[in-house]
Amino acid sequence: MNKHQTIINSANQVFELEGQAILNLKSYINDDFVKVVDLIYNSKGRVIITGIGKSAIIGNKIVATLNSTGTPAIFMHAAEAIHGDLGLILKDDVVICISKSGNTPEIKVLIPLIKSAQNTLIAITGNADSFLGQHCDFFLNTYVEKEACPLNLAPTTSTTAQLAMGDALAVCLLEVRGFSSRDFAKYHPGGALGKKLYLRVLDISSQNNKPEVHPDTNIKEVIMNISKNMLGVTAVIENQKIVGIITDGDLRRMLTKTDNFISLTAKDIMGVAPKVINEHAMAIKALELMETNDISQLLVCDDNDSYAGVVHIHDLIKEGII
Incomplete structure (x- = not known):
C-alpha cells in the first residue's frame, strides 16, 4: 500500500472510531442527563466547568457554547482551583468536572472541596468506578472503547465524546x-450571523x-450627482x-441611443417604479431583493414613503452579510 492510500485509510479510521463513539453515547443518556438539564435550567447560579489537560481544553469550548446559547458559564482550571481560583465558585453555582480517568491528583484534591461547599457536582467521565x-x-457517561490514536494513548476519541456530551447539554x-x-443574535452582535439577524437597512443607509x-435636473448635473456620491445611482x-x-447603466444606455444628450433631463432617462425598501427592514431582506x-442598489424610504437614502450591495459585503 502506498503512502497516499495509507494516509487516507488512517484518516477514515479516525472518523469511523470517533463517529461510532459519539453514536454509542446515545445509550448513556438516562435520567441523570435529564436531571442535569433541569438542574442547570432552574439554577440561580452559573455553570462552573473544570478539568485538566485535554479535558480542560474541551471544558473551555463547552463554556463558550453554553454562554453563546443563554447559559452563563465559567471555566476554572482544576490545577489553579486548588491554588486560589476556588473562590470563583459561588453558593448557587453548579460544577461540572470533566476527566477521562476521573482519578487525576488535582481532581481528587478538588472534589472534596466542592462537596464541602455543598455545590452540586456533575461528572463527565468514562470511568464510573473512578474517584x-x-x-x-x-454522572454523565462518556466511556469510549479506544482512542483513535494507534497507541491508544493520545486523548482523541475520549475528548470527542466529552465535547459531544457538552454540546448535547447546551x-x-x-x-x-x-x-x-x-x-x-444578542450574544453574537459582531458576527456575520448576528448581523443577519439584527442589522437593519437604516443602520447601513444612514452611513451613505x-x-x-x-425630474427637471439637466443631465450634466445628474452625472455629477452620481459621480460625487459614489453609489452608482441617484x-x-x-x-x-x-x-x-x-x-x-442608465447613463451608458443613454450614450448608445443618442449623440445629443445635453438637452436631456432626469425624467428623460430615469427608470420608473424602482425597487424600494423600508429603512426598518432587515439588511438580509435588502440582499434578497437585490439577488x-x-x-446592486436599493432606494430606501421611511414609514411615510419619503426618500431616505440608498443601500448598496457593497455595504452588505462590508458588513459581512454576504
Whole structure:
C-alpha cells in the first residue's frame, strides 16, 4: 500500500472510531442527563466547568457554547482551583468536572472541596468506578472503547465524546429555554450571523450619502450627482417622494441611443417604479431583493414613503452579510 492510500485509510479510521463513539453515547443518556438539564435550567447560579489537560481544553469550548446559547458559564482550571481560583465558585453555582480517568491528583484534591461547599457536582467521565464517578451527584457517561490514536494513548476519541456530551447539554438547555435566533443574535452582535439577524437597512443607509435629483435636473448635473456620491445611482425625487431612479447603466444606455444628450433631463432617462425598501427592514431582506432582481442598489424610504437614502450591495459585503 502506498503512502497516499495509507494516509487516507488512517484518516477514515479516525472518523469511523470517533463517529461510532459519539453514536454509542446515545445509550448513556438516562435520567441523570435529564436531571442535569433541569438542574442547570432552574439554577440561580452559573455553570462552573473544570478539568485538566485535554479535558480542560474541551471544558473551555463547552463554556463558550453554553454562554453563546443563554447559559452563563465559567471555566476554572482544576490545577489553579486548588491554588486560589476556588473562590470563583459561588453558593448557587453548579460544577461540572470533566476527566477521562476521573482519578487525576488535582481532581481528587478538588472534589472534596466542592462537596464541602455543598455545590452540586456533575461528572463527565468514562470511568464510573473512578474517584470522580463515585463522588459526583450526577454522572454523565462518556466511556469510549479506544482512542483513535494507534497507541491508544493520545486523548482523541475520549475528548470527542466529552465535547459531544457538552454540546448535547447546551442544545437541550437552549431548547428548554426557548432560545430563539433573535436571542442568539444578542450574544453574537459582531458576527456575520448576528448581523443577519439584527442589522437593519437604516443602520447601513444612514452611513451613505443621499444622492437625489429632480425630474427637471439637466443631465450634466445628474452625472455629477452620481459621480460625487459614489453609489452608482441617484434617486429622482418630487415632493420628497421617489418617482424614478438613474443608475450608471442608465447613463451608458443613454450614450448608445443618442449623440445629443445635453438637452436631456432626469425624467428623460430615469427608470420608473424602482425597487424600494423600508429603512426598518432587515439588511438580509435588502440582499434578497437585490439577488432576486439582479441589481446592486436599493432606494430606501421611511414609514411615510419619503426618500431616505440608498443601500448598496457593497455595504452588505462590508458588513459581512454576504
